[in-house]
Amino acid sequence: FFGFDLSEASRTLEYDDEQEGIQDELIIQFSHVVAENTPKGMAARRFASLVESRTDGEIKVQVHSNGTLYNDQQEYQALKEGRVEMIAPATSNLTERFPKWQVLDLPFAFPSHQAVEEVYEGAIGETLLQDLEQEGIKGLTFWYNGYKQVTNNSRPIIYPNDFDRLHFRIMPSPVIEAQFEQLGASTSVLPFNKTYRNLEVGFVNGQENTASNIYSKKLYQDQSYMTISNHGYLGYAVLINQEFWDSLSKEHKQIIESSMAETTSWIRRHAIELNDEHTRRLRQQENLQIDYLTQAQREAWKRRLTSIYDDVEAVVGENLMREIYDLQD
Numbered sequence: 001f002f003g004f005d006l007s008e009a010s011r012t013l014e015y016d017d018e019q020e021g022i023q024d025e026l027i028i029q030f031s032h033v034v035a036e037n038t039p040k041g042m043a044a045r046r047f048a049s050l051v052e053s054r055t056d057g058e059i060k061v062q063v064h065s066n067g068t069l070y071n072d073q074q075e076y077q078a079l080k081e082g083r084v085e086m087i088a089p090a091t092s093n094l095t096e097r098f099p100k101w102q103v104l105d106l107p108f109a110f111p112s113h114q115a116v117e118e119v120y121e122g123a124i125g126e127t128l129l130q131d132l133e134q135e136g137i138k139g140l141t142f143w144y145n146g147y148k149q150v151t152n153n154s155r156p157i158i159y160p161n162d163f164d165r166l167h168f169r170i171m172p173s174p175v176i177e178a179q180f181e182q183l184g185a186s187t188s189v190l191p192f193n194k195t196y197r198n199l200e201v202g203f204v205n206g207q208e209n210t211a212s213n214i215y216s217k218k219l220y221q222d223q224s225y226m227t228i229s230n231h232g233y234l235g236y237a238v239l240i241n242q243e244f245w246d247s248l249s250k251e252h253k254q255i256i257e258s259s260m261a262e263t264t265s266w267i268r269r270h271a272i273e274l275n276d277e278h279t280r281r282l283r284q285q286e287n288l289q290i291d292y293l294t295q296a297q298r299e300a301w302k303r304r305l306t307s308i309y310d311d312v313e314a315v316v317g318e319n320l321m322r323e324i325y326d327l328q329d
């Protein structure tokens with residue numbers, strides 16, 4: 001009996017220790033799909049180290065990059081169900097669930113980086129983040145990547161007619177689908193990390209993405225042409241599971257918010273530099289011809305795409321659209 005009592009006692013002791021350990025260290029699983037050397041990849045790591053050091057290790061942020069945990073079609077559901085605590089999907093990936101988010105996919109909506117900032121950090125951004133609450137998701141902020149460019153394996157794309165009958169990989173977004181359709185091309189929705197393979201085997205002729213995604217995932221490898229079109233903007237919504245958020249202490253919430261604010265201002269500046277650097281590296285690829293659109297050529301693309309604005313206005317309403325139109329002045 002004596003021996004039995006002792007081992008019971010020590011088991012209880014061990015158990016209590018573990019319980020305490022669990023309470024002392026909170027873990028945020030942060031899942032995303034891009035490479036480490038990209039704006040989002042670097043921002044996620046930066047945020048993780050700020051939170052860890054400011055909470056003296058009470059909160060650990062485990063960043064899972066390259067879609068190793070969940071791909072772009074799975075991560076939202078994983079967040080909702082609390083299988084991860086944070087994700088930062090491209091805003092386009094939210095447009096089917098939250099139609100108002102389509103406004104951010106409008107081609108040629110953002111004449112400058114300043115315009116993107118005004119939208120993300122102004123009234124439109126606030127409205128869109130609030131939209132997520134109905135699904136138990138808290139939107140923390142927007143993160144920046146950059147303008148999308150077009151690559152393909154068939155011909156230089158300069159004028160709208162050059163898209164004729166090409167097949168493109170896209171994210172799941174009605175506006176992006178409509179954009180290619182207006183240009184005479186067809187599309188397939190494919191996960192980000194399947195894009196390389198689908199370009200390699202020629203299932204799709206091309207894709208649109210930022211220089212940092214094209215370079216870091218070698219999406220140029222089986223492509224002969226790239227057009228610097230800056231026709232659309234790729235950015236992210238940084239999301240946290242609401243139930244997890246509500247369980248945090250006031251102090252921990254404040255640390256997450258201040259670390260996030262700092263990371264957002266970091267990525268706002270560095271995303272531009274990183275995409276410029278990756279564009280320079282893409283220009284060094286001998287098998288890739290890069291064309292820059294002139295103002296007149298951009299206008300030709302815009303004219304071809306104007307009907308999308310009316311369709312989106314019907315979905316998002318006049319007020320949000322007026323703010324987008326105001327950016328054009």
Ligand code: LMR
Nearest residue numbers: 033034090171192209213
């Ligand atoms: C894509 O699917 O092309 C991008 O959304 C990937 C990303 O997260 O930047």
